[in-house]
Structure formats: C-alpha cells, structure tokens
Amino acid sequence: MPSIFVRKLNGLLKTELMGKVIHYHEEAGSTNSVLYRLAENGASEGTVVAADMQTEGRGRLGRRWISPPGVNLYMSVLLRPSIPACEAPLLTFTASIALLETMKKTGIREPLIKWPNDVVIGDKKAAGVLTEMKPRGDRADFVIVGTGVNINMTAEAIRRDMGEASRTATSLMEHLGREVERAKFTADLLLELEAWYRTFNRRGKASILGEWSERWGARGKRVKVSLEDKTTFQGIADGIDGDGRMLVRKDDGEVVTVVAGDVNTL
C-alpha cells in the first residue's frame, strides 16, 4: 500500500520523467545504495528512491549524513545521460542548482551554493548532493543523484542529532518559521531537476557551469581551503574550471586547483 507521502507526491507531481516510478521506504540504509542496485538491474531513467529515515546515510568525503525520521528529505534519482564518465560531476552542479531554485520557490530568500554540492542559507548548510556514477568503459552507464535536505528539523534537534556538524547546519523550517510540506517540496524539486537536467542535455556543461557560478556564494571572496590531508591555505575564490574544480588564487599569485576538500568564506 502506498504511504501517505507517496500518495501526496503523486498528486502533486508535474514531471514527465522524474518520479514516474517511486520506491518509498519507511527506513533505508542509504537511498543511493538502494537505487544503485535497482539501476544495475535495469531500472529506468527518472526512477526515484526516497526514505523517511536512513540508517547509513552517506555524504561527501565518506562522511555520515544524519537522517532522522519524520522531518527531512532523503531522495535519490536515477539518470542515464549519454556522457563521458568524466562529466558525471557536472550532474552534482545541475542538482545543486535545482535544489537552490526549489528553496527559493519555497520562500527562502537568499540560498547560495557552497562548492561543490551544498546549498547554504546565511552560511549554514541546509542541503547536500551526493552523486555516484557507474562507468561503462569511458562513458557513464548511469548516475545516481542523491539529495538530502534538512526540512523540518528544529534547532534543538539539529544540536542534539548532528554533533560537530550542528554548528554549521540549519533547516528550511528554522528560516521560514513554519513547517514545510515535504511532499510539495519533493514534487517541486523533481520538477526543477527535470528542467535543469534538460538544460544540461541540450545546452551542455558550459551552460550549467555558468548558471552554477551565478549562484555560488564564494565567488570573488576570500576563502580558507581545508584539504583531505588536513593541510589548509587561504586565497581568493577565482572561479571553477571546465570540470567544476575550484580555482583559488593564493596571495603570492599562484592559482591552486582544488579537486576535493572544504572551502569556507572568511
């Protein structure tokens, strides 16, 4: 029997592709992992896996994604783009734009993108994207786009559940001062994702990188970069290159290309 969430979502969906098939779980390990298995068994493009809670929610750089029940959105969408494997990270950028636009539609005034995959409201993270790709030779076989959005978590719950990360986390409800209907947010997000995926397919990666840059909070600002090996440096966030890697100009003029790490404005 479909859950109330799925019934509501089906009633609100205006997409042609995204969410035509929805697998909903009261509890999943990670929706990305569940969808990955479905994709390997031939699931069609646009298939969605969503869960009310995750026990093994995953974030970027091997981090945990805290996924309590009843309040947030944990959703993965299957894409089968005809692209070289090396272009798959561009779908992270595509999804971040879709997330930001959905937040604006929900009433959030100035959401911004934090490189590479976060959507922040006033410097605090409200959502993230984890994209995982299966290659076939040098092409992408499929791409899983996982999005986690803190929707109705209270500040107390964020402090209680998120540990160290709670200092830099927020939710849509905290900003709007009211609850957000999760099914409506999900339907809006799938519609935005469909539109921006179409833009990616039709107008290509330069167009997505341009749109992403316009929404990027750190553009031209002084930033601190923390790399995975724990080394740090500062500089000016100059831009991103054609593959979405971040370019930071250090004070001595050297431009460093950042592939992975954390970048915070100062």
Ligand code: BTN
């Ligand atoms: C990040 O900001 O580090 C990315 C977080 C992505 C979390 C989502 S929740 C749905 C999907 N399933 C997962 O295990 N992770 C993504």
